[in-house]
Amino acid sequence: DAxxxxxxxxxxxxxxxxxxLRCSPISGHKSVxxxxxxxxxxxxxxxxxxxxxxxxxxxxxxxFSARQFPNxxxxxxxxxxxxxxxxxxxxxxxxxxxxxxxxxxxxGTRLTVL
Amino acid sequence: xxxxxxxxxxxxxxEGENLVLNCSFTDSxxxxxxxxxxxxxxxxxxxxxxxxxxxxxxxxxxNASLDKSSGRSTLYIAxxxxxxxxxxxxxxxxxxxxxxxxxxxxxxxxxxx
Numbered sequence: 001d002a003x004x005x006x007x008x009x010x011x012x013x014x015x016x017x018x019x020x021l022r023c024s025p026i027s028g029h030k031s032v033x034x035x036x037x038x039x040x041x042x043x044x045x046x047x048x049x050x051x052x053x054x055x056x057x058x059x060x061x062x063x064f065s066a067r068q069f070p071n072x073x074x075x076x077x078x079x080x081x082x083x084x085x086x087x088x089x090x091x092x093x094x095x096x097x098x099x100x101x102x103x104x105x106x107x108g109t110r111l112t113v114l
Numbered sequence: 115x116x117x118x119x120x121x122x123x124x125x126x127x128x129e130g131e132n133l134v135l136n137c138s139f140t141d142s143x144x145x146x147x148x149x150x151x152x153x154x155x156x157x158x159x160x161x162x163x164x165x166x167x168x169x170x171x172x173x174x175x176x177n178a179s180l181d182k183s184s185g186r187s188t189l190y191i192a193x194x195x196x197x198x199x200x201x202x203x204x205x206x207x208x209x210x211x212x213x214x215x216x217x218x219x220x221x222x223x224x225x226x227x
Binding site: 006 | 150156158203213218220
């Protein structure tokens with residue numbers, strides 16, 4: 001079975017531009033979460049979507065937004081890019097159950113802002 | 115606010131050694147704890163998940179323990195191999211926000227020949 005997939009794998013943008021990152025969850029998974037990982041740090045939670053509704057938001061500015069589609073895939077949008085937005089963006093999917101909520105991560109999208 | 119700390123930040127061991135990675139968290143009201151492996155520039159691979167009601171989980175040469183009351187978890191790697199070289203991340207989730215993981219900064223492990 002295919003794991004979590006993300007596109008593109010790498011992206012270079014300039015300050016002020018907008019970017020859209022895409023994620024397809026594991027088949028059957030209905031929850032998608034987004035994380036930002038700056039070099040040398042652990043991932044930081046950005047958003048969680050479940051059944052197309054936002055269920056959680058981390059401490060990120062309004063320039064960050066996301067949505068989930070009927071097929072449970074998701075997009076992360078970042079407006080007015082800053083140099084500090086350069087990071088590895090990770091998507092995770094899960095099938096929430098009462099006793100377990102194991103998160104499965106994709107390979108990430110490396111965003112470089114110049 | 116949950117905070118997760120991992121010690122040591124980096125570790126270098128010769129092949130064949132057994133080793134222990136440590137993870138501590140400040141809020142003991144966790145839902146579960148996951149250990150991940152990350153190779154340079156890559157995504158995260160889930161190694162073990164321990165539910166809050168469990169004390170340990172094992173997978174092959176890996177054993178993870180959880181002591182919720184003291185806010186600690188350890189990842190034990192037996193008979194280390196050069197292929198184990200990677201960064202190991204610990205992450206916890208809380209009740210009510212089970213899909214939101216709070217991560218430590220990781221332990222960078224190098225296993226030498």
